[in-house]
Amino acid sequence: MKFRPCIDIHNGKVKQIVGGSLTDQGNKARENFVSSQDAPYFARLYRDKGLKGGHIILLNSTQSEFYQKTKEQALEALSAAPGWFQAGGGITPRNAEEFLRAGASHVIVTSYVFKDGQLHYDRLKELLEAVGRRHLVLDLSCRRKGEDYYIVTDRWQNYTEVRLNGETIEKLSKSCDEFLIHAVDVEGKAAGIEEKLAGMLGKECRIPVTYAGGVHNFDDLETLRRLGGGRIDVTIGSALEIFGGNMKLEEVIRFCNGQRVSGKII
Numbered sequence: 001m002k003f004r005p006c007i008d009i010h011n012g013k014v015k016q017i018v019g020g021s022l023t024d025q026g027n028k029a030r031e032n033f034v035s036s037q038d039a040p041y042f043a044r045l046y047r048d049k050g051l052k053g054g055h056i057i058l059l060n061s062t063q064s065e066f067y068q069k070t071k072e073q074a075l076e077a078l079s080a081a082p083g084w085f086q087a088g089g090g091i092t093p094r095n096a097e098e099f100l101r102a103g104a105s106h107v108i109v110t111s112y113v114f115k116d117g118q119l120h121y122d123r124l125k126e127l128l129e130a131v132g133r134r135h136l137v138l139d140l141s142c143r144r145k146g147e148d149y150y151i152v153t154d155r156w157q158n159y160t161e162v163r164l165n166g167e168t169i170e171k172l173s174k175s176c177d178e179f180l181i182h183a184v185d186v187e188g189k190a191a192g193i194e195e196k197l198a199g200m201l202g203k204e205c206r207i208p209v210t211y212a213g214g215v216h217n218f219d220d221l222e223t224l225r226r227l228g229g230g231r232i233d234v235t236i237g238s239a240l241e242i243f244g245g246n247m248k249l250e251e252v253i254r255f256c257n258g259q260r261v262s263g264k265i266i
Helices: 039-048 067-080 096-102 121-131 166-173 195-204 218-228 249-256
Strands: 006-010 013-017 031-034 054-058 085-088 106-109 136-139 142-145 148-153 158-163 178-182 209-212 232-235
Touching: 006 039, 006 067, 039 054, 039 067, 054 067, 067 085, 067 096, 085 136, 085 178, 096 106, 096 121, 121 136, 166 178, 166 195, 195 209, 195 218, 195 232, 218 232, 218 249
Parallel strands: 006 054, 054 085, 085 106, 106 136, 136 178, 178 209, 209 232
Antiparallel strands: 006 013, 013 031, 142 148, 148 158
């Protein structure tokens, strides 16, 4: 299990938010933490600690008055650590190359492919032709509806009709290099992971997958490692000390490397 860092940018600032609270109207979100440091600072921090493969997410709509500031922060962060981060948020075949040229290793896409509640294979093909499979991460972030998980789009505001299950994962695995999956109902709440989702990902995913949402202590990391069979990578946001939480970054890194943490051997 690898630790994958995140840099979430909203209204031009690095933030940790409650994922399900994000709305385009008024550019609002319930904030857990707003950093006084800019995005390039965190890119250099993670780079210097050898943490490759994290993601930079633009949380504003491309129609937002804040989008340009958010985009500038993202591009500067990518340029500060070329090849170290993936970039997502409003990515289309027309703008993907700009982020790759700025230093992104991959672009992360949801809404362009899952439009109006449906999975559009023609749009997925268009993306693949633009960037290639090895530069594409599909974000299959989801929310629960009844007993099932459904992929959500437009900054997690809208449900699609596509269930996240083994069949969907198998089909899409052939068209991307990795998956990124936020458990949106627990994202930013630091109150425990979605165990059912984590177990399903550990069972079904055959390509790299990063889980995000709800991690707030090392017991959660132990559970994620067990349910994922060590194959699921993890992102932690609000629970990290650098974002106002209680988990020290160095201890998280040691845990994910299988080293001693807080008096116990993992």
